[in-house]
Amino acid sequence: NAGVTQTPKFQVLKTGQSMTLQCAQDMNHNSMYWYRQDPGMGLRLIYYSASEGTTDKGEVPNGYNVSRLNKREFSLRLESAAPSQTSVYFCASRALGGTIYFGEGSWLTVV
């Protein structure tokens, strides 16, 4: 059972560099999410996608873009990384019954 798979698990970027975090789920879920987790802040929603072809901003979308490539995949792109984007990023998908399932997290450091 793969569930939600996100890559890479660890990444170090220089300020101004770009990168894409990949996420895929094999549970046929419609809704997918990207969160970031910072110390003392809990999880904050960056973007979500209610279904294939749709995306919407969450609480903290600035500096990010997303693509819902198909039902399985939902990628998060940092166009010009900043130190404030150093965080742990979680991708998640939601089952019809409401429960969300998370990937294992991606540790991103921007220096």
Place this chain on the structure above:
Amino acid sequence: AQTVTQSQPEMSVQEAETVTLSCTYDTSENNYYLFWYKQPPSRQMILVIRQEAYKQQNATENRFSVNFQKAAKSFSLKISDSQLGDTAMYFCAFMKHAPGGGNQFYFGTGTSLTVIP
């Protein structure tokens, strides 16, 4: 906006004892879901228990149970017979329906629980 508040940043409990983690939320919605997620040091997010707001009966999953007080907007988690493996960060989460079909989740800031041998 929905808010989820966990007022206990850190808690500890002796092994085999019982501990209760508190969570309150603010919403004008009538239908919603509430969740508790566990995040051990591995940082993986693991579902502990869920509660539908329309259900009056409190959810139970083995040693984990909730005290859901809808009028008070309170959703506490009780862990019985605490085990060392329960040491983790616990997040309370709220889910409502959003326009367009996407369901947005709101998380509290977490409670770090340490089980002491």
